[in-house]
Amino acid sequence: MQENTTMPPPKKLLDQVREKIRYKHYSLSTEKTYVTWIKHYIFFNDKRHPVEMGVVEVERFLTYLANERHVSSSTQNQALSAILFLYREVIGSDLTWLDGFERSKKPKRLPVVLTPLEVQALLRETASAPEPVGLIIKLLYGTGMRLMEAVRLRVKDVELTRGEIIVRDGKGGKDRVTMLPGSLLDAMRRQLAIRREWHEQDVKLGKADVWLPDALAVKYPNAPKEWGWQYVFAARKYSIDPRSQAERRHHVDEKQVQRYVKKTALTAGIVKPTSPHTLRHSFATHLLQNGYDIRTVQELLGHSDVSTTMIYTHVLNKGGKAVVSPLDQL
Secondary structure, eight states, rough: OOOOOOOOOOOOOHHHHHHOOOOHHHHHHHHHHHHHHHHHHHHHTTTTTTGGHHHOOOOOOOOHHHHTTTOOOHHHHHHHHHHIHHHHHHOEEEEEEEGOOOOOOOOOOOOOOOOHHHHHHHHHHHHSSSSTTHHHHHHHHHOOOOHHHHHBGGGGGGGGGTTTTEEEEEETTTOOOOOOOOHHHHHHHHHHHHHHHHHHHHHHHOOOOOOOOHHHHHTTTTGGGSSSSSSSSSEEEEEEEETTOOOEEEOOOOOHHHHHHHHHHHTOOOOOOOOHHHHHHHHHHHHHHHHOHHHHHHHHHHHHHHHHHHGGGGSSSSSSTTOOOGGGGG
């Protein structure tokens, strides 16, 4: 009997992209973004395969985004990153024709910062937000965490006794420690008590496991069901993991927090464009205004370089560079 030597069909290009992204441990949001831009790039060029295209097609696509779609420089750079990933990591191009590409320069803008009174007004309005959204919003200002760092917070990384939070795998894959505001200790205890009840129910239903990064679930098979690894801010309902297809409890949807920050800012009468990241900017700015050393603020924010933190020092000057207007001297 002759052995069947039929080769399996080659994987589709986008499946290869997803496989490479997961191999390199990129986040699910990055996977979705890159796949979307690559599809857009292919469809824009009449569904031609990327190996048949080169510098002309890439330039034409990026020009279209800038001139016809009027996207920002950061969005255009995001599209370019996805295309570069496709050619470098998936297709394995020699990239000699990509060497001349320059990324769009991001305009140098000062961060939007709320005054302490504006923050007070916004936080008062969070009383109407469903829990734990209101608590998350307060944590964003009280700790300087990024939105995804807050919603992905694990039970084991909340230290009530010492009043601190360990931020794991922040931007750039770095860990850091920030404070847990004393005014939020009781609220955090209540949240953890509610979360413990949910976890005990999940154990009984056989749905207590949680997603773990970097194959930790393989190395520590029992860890996904352990209390310490659970999300502090878990969703009320179960959902299907898009990668493993397992049904389990995910963290709170970050879009829900974004919507409530925008809603409460409008209700509070704040005219500045306000997002969850605005609270991080305000945290850093207010610490500097209160006299804390910039290196301390740098560590709390998790910035690799102090020059990144320096953008907040503009608020230490009164008016423009602390210069007194000649109008006030008349």
